Amino acid sequence: MLLQVFLSGFLEFRLIDAIDIILVAFLLYELFNLLKGTSAMSIFIGIVAVIILWKVVTVLEMALLSEILGAFISVGFIALIVVFQPEIRQFLLLLGNSSFLNNQRRRFLFWKLKQINDRLDVDPITHACQKMANAKTGALIVLSKTNELRQFSDTGDEIDALITDQLLESIFFKNSPLHDGAVIIRNNRIQAARCILPVSSNMRIDVALGLRHRAAIGVTERTDAVSVIVSEETGEISYAKSGIIVTHVKPAQLKNFLDKEFNSE
Numbered sequence: 001m002l003l004q005v006f007l008s009g010f011l012e013f014r015l016i017d018a019i020d021i022i023l024v025a026f027l028l029y030e031l032f033n034l035l036k037g038t039s040a041m042s043i044f045i046g047i048v049a050v051i052i053l054w055k056v057v058t059v060l061e062m063a064l065l066s067e068i069l070g071a072f073i074s075v076g077f078i079a080l081i082v083v084f085q086p087e088i089r090q091f092l093l094l095l096g097n098s099s100f101l102n103n104q105r106r107r108f109l110f111w112k113l114k115q116i117n118d119r120l121d122v123d124p125i126t127h128a129c130q131k132m133a134n135a136k137t138g139a140l141i142v143l144s145k146t147n148e149l150r151q152f153s154d155t156g157d158e159i160d161a162l163i164t165d166q167l168l169e170s171i172f173f174k175n176s177p178l179h180d181g182a183v184i185i186r187n188n189r190i191q192a193a194r195c196i197l198p199v200s201s202n203m204r205i206d207v208a209l210g211l212r213h214r215a216a217i218g219v220t221e222r223t224d225a226v227s228v229i230v231s232e233e234t235g236e237i238s239y240a241k242s243g244i245i246v247t248h249v250k251p252a253q254l255k256n257f258l259d260k261e262f263n264s265e
Contacts, residue, residue, distance in 0.1 A: 120188055120262035121163050122255055128168035129230055129237050130251040138179075138232030139172040140212050142197070143262070144186035147223040153184045156195030163190055172230075182215065182227075198222060202243065209245070216240045226261055228254065 054069035125141065132139050142149065157178060161167060163185060171178045171193050181194035199211060200218035216227035221243040229238045229245075237254055238247040241261070249257075 120185075120258060122258045122263065124163050124165040124168065125185075125228065125258065126251050126255040128165035129228060129254060131165065131169060132172060132230045133235045133237050133251075136232060136235040137169070137172050137174065137230065138212060139168070139228075139230040140182040140197075140216055141168070141228040142182050142184045142195070142216075142219055143226045143228070143258070144184065144191075145224045145226070145262075147225060148186055149184050149219075149223060149225060152182070152195050152197055152219065153186070153192035156181055156184070156192040158192050159190050161190050163188065182219075200243070205245070213238065213240075213245060217243055217245050220244075226258070228258075 050069065051073065054066065054073060057065045057069065120143065125143075129139065129141075131137075142152070167190060168183065170176060171183055171190075173179060178193040182197050183193045184191050184195050197215040198218040198221075199214045200221055202217065202221070205214060205217060210231075210233075212232075213229055216229045216238070217240045219225055220227055220240045224242075227240045229240070230236075231238070236247060237249045237251065238245055239249060239254060239257060240246070246257075
């Protein structure tokens with residue numbers, strides 16, 4: 001009997017059903033890529049957990065709990081638009097972009113054929129930080145990982161250039177119009193400069209650290225990015241990850257840290 005039901009359901013499966021499944025899977029995959037590495041990802045996982053719990057209690061005929069969760073989900077749609085407004089906007093812009101199907105990452109269903117080198121060119125970053133530390137030139141460099149940081153790079157000026165220590169030094173030169181703000185490095189290229197970052201509100205941060213350091217910590221609290229800071233007052237190098245800052249870093253220590261974060265096999 002069960003076999004007959006299965007076979008009848010299989011025979012009723014149409015080509016349009018397969019296309020429907022593929023398109024839904026593709027949209028969910030793009031949404032996952034958009035949210036991963038951000039604080040919104042945790043919210044998304046929580047919402048999925050609530051939906052799964054609602055389905056379970058509905059199947060188990062737990063009427064009261066099912067009624068409560070159902071009401072929460074129906075009303076929560078409006079709240080989702082408010083919470084995910086930046087991500088929804090970015091997702092719609094992505095779908096409307098003419099280069100969406102011909103970007104530098106060719107995609108076929110769930111596989112990516114990357115045309116770029118995944119390894120980060122660490123040497124020019126450490127050399128530039130060492131020179132700027134000696135000259136007491138303030139700098140803030142953000143290195144993207146899974147999150148592309150477009151919400152922050154869009155606030156600055158696009159550069160899209162290879163990483164060189166001369167370019168980094170010229171950007172953060174005191175008289176440069178690009179020196180005020182952060183440089184964002186993504187896909188082993190300097191994507192943008194003069195970018196605005198969120199400032200951390202963590203009260204446990206050392207009061208001796210200024211806004212540059214707080215912005216470096218803030219972006220790592222909200223994403224999985226890594227930030228490197230050169231103090232204009234002391235010339236000291238620091239780096240931040242996951243909301244935690246490490247100060248008094250030597251150039252060799254910075255190189256080892258970046259190699260471990262981005263170039264480890």
